[in-house]
Amino acid sequence: MRSEPLSYLSSENNGPWEIYLEQVERVTPYLGKLAYWVEDLKRPKRILVVDIPIRMDDGSVAHFEGYRVHHNTFRGPAKGGVRYHPDVTLSEVMALAAWMTIKNAAVGVPYGGGKGGIRVDPRKLSTGEIERLTRRYTSEIGVLIGPHKDIPAPDVGTGEREMGWMMDTYSMNIGHTTPGVVTGKPIQVGGSLGRRDATGRGVFVAAAVAAQKLGMDLEGARVAIQGFGNVGNAAARIFHDHKARVVAVSDVTGAVYNEAGIDPYDLTQHVQATGGVRGYPKAEPIPAMDVLTVPCEFLVPAALEKQITEANAWKVQCKVVVEGANGPTTPAADDILAERGILVVPDVVANAGGVTVSYFEWVQDFNSYFWTEAEINQRLEQIMRNALEAVWQVHEERKVSLRTATYIVAATRVLEARALLGLYP
Numbered sequence: 294m295r296s297e298p299l300s301y302l303s304s305e306n307n308g309p310w311e312i313y314l315e316q317v318e319r320v321t322p323y324l325g326k327l328a329y330w331v332e333d334l335k336r337p338k339r340i341l342v343v344d345i346p347i348r349m350d351d352g353s354v355a356h357f358e359g360y361r362v363h364h365n366t367f368r369g370p371a372k373g374g375v376r377y378h379p380d381v382t383l384s385e386v387m388a389l390a391a392w393m394t395i396k397n398a399a400v401g402v403p404y405g406g407g408k409g410g411i412r413v414d415p416r417k418l419s420t421g422e423i424e425r426l427t428r429r430y431t432s433e434i435g436v437l438i439g440p441h442k443d444i445p446a447p448d449v450g451t452g453e454r455e456m457g458w459m460m461d462t463y464s465m466n467i468g469h470t471t472p473g474v475v476t477g478k479p480i481q482v483g484g485s486l487g488r489r490d491a492t493g494r495g496v497f498v499a500a501a502v503a504a505q506k507l508g509m510d511l512e513g514a515r516v517a518i519q520g521f522g523n524v525g526n527a528a529a530r531i532f533h534d535h536k537a538r539v540v541a542v543s544d545v546t547g548a549v550y551n552e553a554g555i556d557p558y559d560l561t562q563h564v565q566a567t568g569g570v571r572g573y574p575k576a577e578p579i580p581a582m583d584v585l586t587v588p589c590e591f592l593v594p595a596a597l598e599k600q601i602t603e604a605n606a607w608k609v610q611c612k613v614v615v616e617g618a619n620g621p622t623t624p625a626a627d628d629i630l631a632e633r634g635i636l637v638v639p640d641v642v643a644n645a646g647g648v649t650v651s652y653f654e655w656v657q658d659f660n661s662y663f664w665t666e667a668e669i670n671q672r673l674e675q676i677m678r679n680a681l682e683a684v685w686q687v688h689e690e691r692k693v694s695l696r697t698a699t700y701i702v703a704a705t706r707v708l709e710a711r712a713l714l715g716l717y718p
């Protein structure tokens with residue numbers, strides 16, 4: 294099948310979208326007849342770029358650039374988070390949307406893939422400005438979102454608060470309360486118990502499965518975590534609750550290290566009081582990027598893309614990388630880690646706990662009947678374990694990395710759906 298390069302992409306090389314395309318290249322030889330359809334994975338279904346003008350507190354008007362991308366909808370409505378970060382680009386949102394397609398198929402939730410974002414540093418805006426930005430963005434992307442079309446959720450720089458505003462704006466615009474339009478909302482307006490910690494909990498389950506497969510003990514295992522937001526913080530607490538030893542943590546303010554272990558609950562209090570991990574008195578400061586290369590059993594990148602690269606992969610000293618972030622490891626780094634015998638549990642299954650509980654939230658919203666936190670956590674763990682077992686089986690049978698194994702499982706599901714929807718050769 295012929296394919297021309299996408300004309301609307303910038304000349305960016307080695308950006309997240311190129312990383313995703315390389316991952317698709319790597320899975321293609323394993324897709325058999327379904328490879329006929331692989332072009333579908335390389336093209337987002339639709340892209341919306343919006344201008345978001347808002348009134349600033351000083352009376353001026355500022356314009357922000359926002360995006361919503363539907364990568365694929367063969368298996369269900371688009372689904373994926375919304376990122377507020379100054380470096381957000383269309384290429385990045387396209388990749389994040391595509392990773393959602395793969396992830397949702399890998400864990401078997403009935404969604405395609407979508408993602409959104411705004412090029413903004415929310416730390417430089419007041420609460421009122423963020424609220425106006427969120428509401429205007431929601432209205433601007435209103436043509437794409439809806440409980441049966443596309444269901445946004447939190448990502449970097451957004452959380453329950455923004456999801457509440459998004460739900461309210463959408464509900465006002467269509468004239469009735471619509472909790473199912475977003476997930477990751479506050480519990481009081483239709484959110485789900487367990488969603489807040491779900492991604493970190495899923496990361497822990499992925500680490501536990503890896504530990505069992507490799508015959509490692511979780512108790513006392515050293516864990517280093519890059520990023521101490523929704524994902525990194527929950528992962529740190531859950532590892533700690535299971536007697537693993539969190540030895541290093543970083544965030545945008547810096548990194549801290551303590552060989553004897555850091556109590557993430559105590560560190561959270563410090564972060565709440567001071568705005569970041571920097572200056573935490575019960576650990577020593579280290580250079581921010583060293584969090585990726587300290588000696589440990591489990592390394593959890595839980596911040597941004599392209600953190601483990603050709604430049605530092607040879608310095609990584611863990612046994613297992615469990616990707617909490619989306620796209621933290623480049624394909625070249627993947628190869629270096631594999632050569633060095635370091636196992637990578639890839640983002641598209643390791644961090645799928647968030648969207649899995651988002652799925653539970655969506656189902657609960659439709660039924661207006663809410664489950665207990667114990668039910669949520671038990672079902673989450675079951676889905677994660679089933680997905681990881683399926684991926685591991687392919688990894689062992691086909692002798693491919695866990696990432697390619699996950700892509701084999703997921704791309705097969707997406708492209709089988711494609712074939713069943715028509716145009717079969």
Ligand SMILES: NC(=O)C1=CN([C@@H]2O[C@H](COP(=O)(O)OP(=O)(O)OC[C@H]3O[C@@H](n4cnc5c(N)ncnc54)[C@H](O)[C@@H]3O)[C@@H](O)[C@H]2O)C=CC1
Pocket residue numbers: 447448449450451492519520521522523524525543544545546581595596597598617618619620644645647648
């Ligand atoms: N929130 C969710 O449910 C899910 C998030 N993810 C992914 O997990 C990653 C983190 O997302 P969240 O925790 O939701 O974001 P967040 O906004 O809650 O936290 C991000 C954290 O990363 C830190 N950070 C930013 N730049 C950094 C840098 N250069 N070095 C070290 N730390 C840095 C921030 O200070 C903050 O602690 C992203 O890749 C996101 O796409 C994946 C699945 C679900």
Ligand SMILES: O=C(O)CCC(=O)C(=O)O
Pocket residue numbers: 372373374375396444445446447448476477619644645647648649651
């Ligand atoms: O909960 C969701 O719907 C999506 C979360 C997300 O953006 C992700 O998994 O990267």
